[in-house]
Amino acid sequence: MxxxxxxxxxxxxASEIWIPIFQKKFNIQILKNQINSWNFWEQFGLQYNDFEEVFDEAWADWQNVxxxxxxxxxxxxxxxxxxxxxxxxxxxxxxxxxxxxxxxxxxxxxxxxxxxxxxxxxxxxxxxxxxxxxxxxxxxxxxxxxxxxxxxxxxxxxxxxxxxxxxxxxxxxxxxxxxxxxxxxx
Ligand SMILES: [Mg+2]
Incomplete structure (x- = not known):
């Protein structure tokens, strides 16, 4: 096995860290429970790289993940x-x-x-x-x-x-x- x-x-x-960063950076209100697709950033006209930058920044705060x-x-x-x-x-x-x-x-x-x-x-x-x-x-x-x-x-x-x-x-x-x-x- x-x-x-x-x-x-x-x-x-890491959602409690990346969501506030995402909200602030792109001025978008979003809750974890509302993320109903994998490429959710597309609905805000964003690219994967935009999300990745936020996510990487969140992981720098790894102690709070x-x-x-x-x-x-x-x-x-x-x-x-x-x-x-x-x-x-x-x-x-x-x-x-x-x-x-x-x-x-x-x-x-x-x-x-x-x-x-x-x-x-x-x-x-x-x-x-x-x-x-x-x-x-x-x-x-x-x-x-x-x-x-x-x-x-x-x-x-x-x-x-x-x-x-x-x-x-x-x-x-x-x-x-x-x-x-x-x-x-x-
Ligand atoms: Mg995963």
Missing amino acids: KLAIDLDGVLAD KETENNISEKIIQLRNFGQVDLVTARNKKTMGFVNKWLEYKKIQLDNVIVVDANESKAILDYNIFLDDSPIQVKQIAHSKKIALVYNQPWNREIKENNNIIRVKNLFDVILFVRKFVEDFK
Whole structure:
């Protein structure tokens, strides 16, 4: 069992930092719950780079980036009992120093930390299960006949479940899924 876990929107929630920066910089009022598409910046006539700049600035304040749920470090330990668990993040490489500090600060330990370009598909990577919140990544993973666990977020509500796409509301759901996956393989 090889599991690839995404960072932003799955383990880390930087929204309380980036949303105020975004609001101030572009004079736009937006709430996390109102972000109902991945490329939400397009509805304000913005480009991906505009969002990326704000997001990178937010991660510089890594000590204030929240965890998406309680006891993530312990839940990752449980998942690692079933096989290899890597963090696979698609992002600007210059923020990786902050990411590594955040993981250490939160005592979250993974087998490997892998970074791919922000627009790169994770689907080609050698994992059987991916945990992600990006509707784009999820569709590509399912298309390549691998399993995509979709971590509930406002921007992925439109994603429908099928044999390869399974919605999870927290890491406990992920543990239950992975346990069954490993048992079915025996
Ligand atoms: Mg993400």
